[in-house]
Amino acid sequence: MKKYLYIILIFIFTIFASTNIYLIKKSSTNISKNNPYTTEYSWYFNPRNDNKQPEPIKEAEFFKKYDSYYVGNENEKVIYLTFDAGYENNTTEKILDTLKKHNVPAHFFVVKSYIENNPDLVKRMVDEGHLVCNHSKSHISMASITDMEKFKEEILSVENTFKEITGKEMPKYFRPPMGKFSEQSLKFTQDLGYKSIFWSFAYVDWLNDDQPTHEYAKEKIFSRTHPGAIVLLHPNSTTNADILDDVITHWKKEGYEIKTLDYLTNNSNSKN
Numbered sequence: 001m002k003k004y005l006y007i008i009l010i011f012i013f014t015i016f017a018s019t020n021i022y023l024i025k026k027s028s029t030n031i032s033k034n035n036p037y038t039t040e041y042s043w044y045f046n047p048r049n050d051n052k053q054p055e056p057i058k059e060a061e062f063f064k065k066y067d068s069y070y071v072g073n074e075n076e077k078v079i080y081l082t083f084d085a086g087y088e089n090n091t092t093e094k095i096l097d098t099l100k101k102h103n104v105p106a107h108f109f110v111v112k113s114y115i116e117n118n119p120d121l122v123k124r125m126v127d128e129g130h131l132v133c134n135h136s137k138s139h140i141s142m143a144s145i146t147d148m149e150k151f152k153e154e155i156l157s158v159e160n161t162f163k164e165i166t167g168k169e170m171p172k173y174f175r176p177p178m179g180k181f182s183e184q185s186l187k188f189t190q191d192l193g194y195k196s197i198f199w200s201f202a203y204v205d206w207l208n209d210d211q212p213t214h215e216y217a218k219e220k221i222f223s224r225t226h227p228g229a230i231v232l233l234h235p236n237s238t239t240n241a242d243i244l245d246d247v248i249t250h251w252k253k254e255g256y257e258i259k260t261l262d263y264l265t266n267n268s269n270s271k272n
Helices: 002-030 092-102 112-117 119-127 148-166 183-191 214-224 238-253 261-265
Strands: 078-085 107-110 131-134 195-197 229-233
Touching: 078 261, 092 119, 092 238, 107 112, 107 119, 112 119, 112 148, 119 131, 119 148, 131 148, 131 261, 148 183, 183 195, 195 261, 214 238
Parallel strands: 078 107, 078 229, 107 131
Antiparallel strands: none
């Protein structure tokens, strides 16, 4: 009886030991001193309605290491106005007219096909002092790309197309599609000379068939405006095109200035 009990105990110990070895190997595969993590995160923040800066994602402790920004200085009434452009909806001309009226700069994060399909709009953006920035070739999760050559193609093909159209170098700002990122993707982006730009304000404005009312959109924007805000809007939104004049007028009355990301990234006091 003791002999059989001894055999059973040895068997259980062997299984337990094997399991622990597997867990150690699995952990070693995911956590390496030489390679960044590949875990995918979705950017989020906890919005506030008291004109104070929101708190960012807590899981990604590595965020600050890779030239990644989501907000500016909490002590400066500065706003960074950005638009994510995947396609044209005959609304961008009106947005550009409003920006020109107020003489304020904006950033248009564009995919490759947007540049190819709207060269005159892109040239106008550049000519009027806006920054046309990189939003990837295919608008897929950059965290899903673990091969550097494929990752590089997603970014460099956009900047090459931009240069072909405008004759200028694309500003080195990248917005990860859908806010998907990993430590590896942020490092890849940094290795390509780009800074990753997230946001501290956004709302559901991109659904063409379900646009928010003007009143709702303005209330949402005004109540969540805060110092250092990186505002994400979509230029395909008819509501955004209609209310932008009122929004910028309101910001100016509240004492806000609208500046470029060059100002943000050159100031060490920004909360990146």
